[in-house]
Amino acid sequence: MPSSTSEQCHDLAVIGAGPAGLAAADAAAALGLRVALLDAGARLGGQYYRHPAPELGAARPEKLHHGWAAFARLRDRLTANPLVDHLPGxxxxxxxxxxxxxxxxxxxxxxGDRATVLARAVLLATGAHERHLPFPGWTLPGVVTAGGAQAMLKSGLVLPGRRIVVAGSGPLLLAAASSLVAAGARVPAIVEATSYLGYAxxxxxxxxxxxxLAEGASHGARLLRHGVRLRRSSAVVEAHGTDRVTGVTVARLDARWxxxxxxxxxxxxxxLAIGHGLVPQLDLAVELGAETVAGPDGAAALKVDAQQRTSVPGLWAAGETxxxxxxxxxxxxxxxxxxxVAGRPAPARELTIRRRRRAFAALMAAAHAPGPGWTRWVTDDTDVCRCEEVPARAVREAVEALGAADAxxxxxxxxxxxxxxxxxxxxPAVACLSGGPLGxxxxxxxxxxxxxxxxxDPDA
Structure with a gap:
């Protein structure tokens, strides 16, 4: 397949087909803009609305999701709208x-698998990825992220195991555990590092x-019916096994984790399904020089104004970015x-939702921000970088013996x-072990x- 450069210049290119990208493309097309919707995935929905492939024959995919009806309406409108060019993959x-x-x-x-798309304006809706805090045994088969466990269930209709401990910090744990027990898994414990007192x-x-609150209550009720125990102010400090995880050690944490x-x-x-929250996916924006701000949990996010414009002219952002x-x-x-982007007044309903949800997001990030003491459960032999097999010992030596002052x-x-x-x-782990903020x-x-x-490619 030859590489291609679209001759048509779109009014708006939306990068990411999750909730923010879908809503932006739908609204922009309704306002008369020609939209290119680019996404790495094969189907609309992104990570949040991930769903089984048609060949799997899922009878009720909506049962795997919260808010499926909103996605279905957006999907149907976008598919039928001639002003939207969906570019999957x-x-x-x-x-x-x-x-x-x-x-x-x-x-x-x-x-030849290269494409270039032209647009007068760009909207980043690239979402977020999970934050990983290493511990002894976290590279064992059977240890997955909380979001990964949900992805396996939503897209493949499979479970990572039959007896699954869910651990880490953040509201994703409750949602993941709720999905797992509904699919037939047994969850002996949800291990949450915080005490939830931050919400008070x-x-x-x-x-x-x-x-x-209603969403949290719904998850809580389901977990209660299945006898799932919530262990607050606790963490998995080691996973055990040889060819596969067979158990975990859980310890109580003090206020500093x-x-x-x-x-x-x-x-x-x-x-073991484990996760310590999410961090915005900013690769494209950072390379463009877009300004960022640090959230209550230390994670960097794009700085936008009241109209979702970034500091780079012609670049907007929405959602988890x-x-x-x-x-x-x-x-x-x-x-x-x-x-x-269309130069139209902001809808009052969405302004209200943004104000309320952003306030909740700040509260949530502060309540589940990792404490500095988590590095105490990382032994020198624990691999911090899985790709390059770099143990914590090497990182600590770089800081203490070689004078490294940043990640x-x-x-x-x-x-x-x-x-x-x-x-x-x-x-995130390397940054913390280096003695600095996530940044x-x-x-x-x-x-x-x-x-x-x-x-x-000379023709690109």
Whole structure:
């Protein structure tokens, strides 16, 4: 297949087909804009609305989702709208600002699997990825992320195991455990590192978001019916097994997330679903020089104004790229961004949703921010960077013996973060072990792996 450059210049290119991207493309097309909707996935929905492939014959895919009806309406409208060009399987690896913008995407491994899309404006709706905090045994087969366990269920109708411990921190744990037990798995415990007391300081915010309370209550009721125990202020500090995880050690944590000696307890399981929240996916934006802000949990997010405009002219952002806050917020911000691009007044309903959900997002991030003491459960032999097999010992030696003062220097000295994932899995952990904040991700000219033949294509 030859590489291609679209001759048509779209009014708006939306990168990402999750909630924010779908809502933005739908609203922009309704306002008369010609829209290109690019996404690495094969089907609309992104990570949040991930669903089984048709050949799997899922009878009721809506049962795997919260808010499926909203997705179905957006999908049907977008599919039928002639102003929307859906470009699946397009992983955008670089964006060139200008008049027009040029978006470069890879569609596969061959030399000709390259495409360039032109647009007068660009909206980033690239979502977020999970934050990983390593511990002894986290590389064992059967240890997956909480979001990964949900993805396996939503897209493949499979479970990572039959007896699954769900651990980490953040509301995703409740949603993941609820989905797993509904699919027939046994969850002996949800191990939450925080105490939930942080939410008590934001009572007015909770009152202003009754939908979030109802959603949490729904998950809680299901988990209660299945006898799932919630262990607060606790963490999995080690996973056990040889060919596969067979159990985990859980310990109580103090207020700084340091394990309390003598509180360890072992729980048998054949899978562990673990996650410590989400961090915005900012690769494209950072390379373009877009300004970022640090959230209450230390994660960097794009800085946008009241109209969802970034600091880069012609570049808008919506959803998790502006700070993790859930699907309702992403949908609202997508609509607001589309109206801004079209030069139309912002809808009052979406403005209200954004205000309330952003307040809840800040409360949630503060309540589940990792404490500094989590590094105490990382032994020197624990691999921090899985791709390059860099142990914590090497990172600590780089800081203590070689004088590394930041994550970038540690990376240069140890190769932590230089592997296939480009630091997406180990970046937050390396930053913390280096003694610094999570901070802004590194600027990279390529936001994903690209075959050399595509980069060398003289016709692109």
């Amino acid at each position: 397009h992983h955008v690896w670089a964006a060139e600002a200008g008049e027009p913008w040029r978006l470069h995407a890879t569609r596969g491994p061959e030399a 300081r934001g009572l007015p915010v909770l009152v202003g978001n009754p939908g979030k 340091q394990p309390v000696p003598g509180t360890e307890r072992r729980i048998a399981c054949d899978a 502006c700070g993790v806050g859930g699907a309702d917020l992403a949908l609202a911000e997508g609509v607001l961004a589309a109206h801004s 970038r220097t540690v990376k240069l000295l140890t190769r932590a973060g230089m592997g296939w994932c480009q630091g997406r899995m180990c970046g 802004r991700p590194d600027s990279r000219p390529l936001s994903c792996p690209v075959p050399l033949a595509q980069l060398a």
